[in-house]
Amino acid sequence: MKTVTVGEFKSKFTYYLEKVMKGEEFIVAYGRKKKKVALFSPYANKKRPLRKLGPLDGKVTIQISDDWEMSDEELINA
Template sequence: MKTFPVAEAKTHFSALLKDVEKGEEIAISYGRKKEMVALLVPFAARQKKKTRGLGSLEGKMKVKFAKDWYMTTEELLNMK
């Protein structure tokens, strides 16, 4: 991962975006201590979603639907 201070990132922003398109991650640092304040990552990497778990209920409950259970889209949309 490359790190750039804000001033340099502003100057070379287009080139940094091309590097990000290639899959690189780029950190932006700020201040005298050069603390990292931002991270540029490829958008495609952000799109990969993990399946969402049940959180605190995971493994504590089960849901089963009867084979003859059916709900129309209209019924689902009109639920209150």
């Protein structure tokens, strides 16, 4: 994975944005010590953690009406 400085990232922002849109990832480093401060990757690569019901798991049931118009995916991501 490529590492770029803040200055380079700033001056070539469009170039790096196009790289990300093509699926590439890169790290942005800051300061003289080049401390790694950010990771840029395509949004599609983002993995969302599964939501847990928590302390009510196994204790609660939900009944949804037959005329419910929201899909399960829309409900979970709301």
